[in-house]
Amino acid sequence: EDLAELDARSSCCRACPRLVAWREKVAAQRRRAFATETYWGRPVPGFGDPAARIVVVGLAPAAHGGNRTGRIFTGDRSGDWLFAALYRAGFARQPTSERVDDGQRLDGVRLVAVVRCAPPANKPTPVERDTCRPWLVRELELLPARVLVVLGGFAWQSLPPTLARLGFLIPRPFPSFGHGRSVTIAHPDGRRLHLLASYHPSQQNTFTGKLTEPMLDAIFHRARQLADA
Ligand code: DU
Numbered sequence: 706e707d708l709a710e711l712d713a714r715s716s717c718c719r720a721c722p723r724l725v726a727w728r729e730k731v732a733a734q735r736r737r738a739f740a741t742e743t744y745w746g747r748p749v750p751g752f753g754d755p756a757a758r759i760v761v762v763g764l765a766p767a768a769h770g771g772n773r774t775g776r777i778f779t780g781d782r783s784g785d786w787l788f789a790a791l792y793r794a795g796f797a798r799q800p801t802s803e804r805v806d807d808g809q810r811l812d813g814v815r816l817v818a819v820v821r822c823a824p825p826a827n828k829p830t831p832v833e834r835d836t837c838r839p840w841l842v843r844e845l846e847l848l849p850a851r852v853l854v855v856l857g858g859f860a861w862q863s864l865p866p867t868l869a870r871l872g873f874l875i876p877r878p879f880p881s882f883g884h885g886r887s888v889t890i891a892h893p894d895g896r897r898l899h900l901l902a903s904y905h906p907s908q909q910n911t912f913t914g915k916l917t918e919p920m921l922d923a924i925f926h927r928a929r930q931l932a933d934a
Contacts, residue, residue, distance in 0.1 A: 711750070720836050767781040768823040868890060873892050
């Protein structure tokens with residue numbers, strides 16, 4: 706199985722009744738500004754470089770972002786911030802991400818989410834997070850990741866069981882989430898993986914100045930250092 710096959714398989718998932726209902730309801734009702742568009746309304750796969758050494762781990766697709774366009778962090782405000790930062794850091798070909806056919810391309814980076822379907826109120830339940838976990842485990846098995854840039858506390862706290870399933874040794878207690886915090890974990894086969902925490906570029910954080918552009922730039926600068934070390 707390669708990433709394209711994984712994307713195809715996950716795109717048909719209907720495992721979580723609440724998420725299936727929500728993603729399809731949003732797709733049927735649409736937002737006025739997008740009334741003429743056909744929403745994707747399905748699980749959203751990862752996007753970017755199949756040889757990525759840096760994997761950005763988000764929470765879940767936005768109802769009118771990834772759930773509309775079919776590409777993660779595409780067509781929503783969080784994505785505007787994230788792709789602008791990836792562009793400034795030299796990882797993205799273009800500073801914006803609007804549509805699947807916009808020519809965007811990532812070099813060295815892949816974007817994934819802990820949960821592949823848009824959840825009500827942007828908040829998956831713990832059961833939905835656990836049900837979706839095998840997709841992320843499989844994606845990480847297929848990527849040569851050295852650094853995970855983890856956006857927000859929900860994604861951070863969801864990672865230990867995912868990484869344990871990949872065979873990594875998880876520190877107990879696992880460090881709590883904090884912007885800029887990093888932890889390096891080891892695999893018995895000698896591999897190491899760096900986890901780097903960042904505030905999520907949601908409007909809640911960017912409007913209030915909790916997350917600034919220089920703060921996000923510093924995260925990607927550090928991610929590149931860790932990936933190249
Ligand atoms: O057709 P393709 O070159 O395999 O790319 C498929 C898809 O993945 C396209 O939307 C670009 C993106 N992508 C990327 O962002 N970075 C890569 O290194 C390779 C592909």
